Amino acid sequence: MARFPDNEIISLVSKAPRFDLAESVGPSVRLSELIDMAFGDDADFSLDYGTAAGNMELRRQIANENGVDADEVVVTVGGMHALFLIAFTLCQAGEEAIVAEPVFPLARNALTAVGALTRALPLGFDTGYRIDLDALRKLLSPKTKVVSLTSPQNPSGVAVPAQTLREIVAMLAEHAPEAWLMVDETYREAAYGHDTAAPSSARLGPKVISVASLSKCHGSAGLRIGWAITRDAALRQALVTAKFSTVISCSPVDEALALAVLRQRDRIIGERRKLLAQNLQLVENWMSRHPAYVEWVRPDAGALCCVRLKREVFDAAAVERFYAALARYSTRVAPGAWFGDDPLVFRLGFGLPTLTALAIALECVSVAMTEATRIDGR
Structure with a gap:
């Protein structure tokens, strides 16, 4: 095991x-900044289970900010939970996952924990941590189930250009049609000053999965709220089932506070x-x-x-x-x-x-x- x-x-x-x-x-955001917007005068907020897919209004807010439909969003217990659910759902033991490295180690661990064989796509300091598309193409095989990228990358902060992502989507369709592209975009909105944040990868194709959370850009790591976005209805339902089978639901308190964070996003x-x-x-x-x-x-x-x-x-x-x-x-x-x-x-x-x-x-x-x-x- x-x-x-x-x-x-x-x-x-x-x-x-x-x-x-x-x-x-x-x-970090302070609780006092959120409490009135999240709960108002409602001291009788019910501590029931949440829904398996996540609070609908929260999913709508996430969807609006990513240019997708609310039904394409699954709310998770932080971004790491989303990465693990995706690995658990998509990878059987012995199947391959390509991981751009260096990488946040927990992202790789989620794949190896379910028995996937990870193949490293090296990103180097001397090349500015840019993806070599030819190197990626050589790593693809019929066993490839997931290509895992982070943009902006952790640890470098280097983003994968939108054109590169589009080329990777086309490459997978041609050389590894069973593979999914998973893009961890947790740092996407952490632009500098008046710089424009990169667009979400969520709409790049039906086999692209976008993952993010409130931890990095929104100053709310303690809420443990993240999400996965997929246009594939079957995968979405599989992720909801996997979430229900591991944590049942997110905390409705966390979800209410997360909604308050997103309503104060600007x-x-x-x-x-x-x-x-x-x-x-x-x-x-x-x-x-x-x-x-x-x-x-x-x-x-x-x-x-x-x-x-x-x-x-x-x-x-x-x-x-x-x-x-x-x-x-x-x-x-x-x-x-x-x-x-x-x-x-x-x-x-x-x-x-x-x-x-x-x-x-x-x-x-x-x-x-x-x-x-x-x-x-x-």
Whole structure:
């Protein structure tokens, strides 16, 4: 029987250090911002089961924001629940799933836990984490059931262009007609400032599944509300049945609060986009001051990016000293190893701290790099 492998990324839900640049979220919404809109004066809100598909008004709101019908939306207990239900429903033991890597490890684990054989589609720092369509084509086989992508990607924040997604849909139709394209779009709306968010992939084709949640862009990870969108009625019903068979329904309290979040979407996301733009500029300025130590791939969206320690400066021992120094300064970044990336790479999360706190945290990273190396002759 398959098991979920251990990964140090679980430390993100433990006690945080003073400066947490490993996180990939933004500031959390406060319950006081939602309670009146969610419940009003209704102290008699009934704590019944919810529906297996999810609250209809919530599904309508999600559908409106993704350009689909409410009947194409299944509400889940967070985005990870959606990923697991899709894997459980579509993959039999021994069938293949192609996963673009590096990747949020739980997304891969959902597939391996149901017995799927995962085949890695490598995305590299040196190529800007862009998808190589020829490499993907070579991985496809009659056993391919799922191609799993994230856009914007975690850990890099690099988006998959809409044209690339359309080409992948056409490629699957020709070379692997039984395969489904699953796109995790949890960071899609985390654009910077006045940038326009990418369109949802949900309407790209009948064998495309879009997954997202309220965790990243909406500041509501604690609500544990996500969703899967599919135009295929049979798959939708299978997902509803799988949800009912695992959790029965989502919490109606969470669903009511989630609806309040989406009804305040423009304010909530707008505030976070402004912060992301300011913080990204600070990160960009910091990178420009340390070309001897680090390089990066600038993200397209999201509260995260990939930074690489310079290979000619950091050997394995220096990398260890770098992380040890960060710990002394109560500062954390997310090691690339969490995601299957090069040990020289780390994920830098810049969406959670205030501008002032981020500046201090980046200074701690600067000091840690200096202490870990002898580049300054020390």
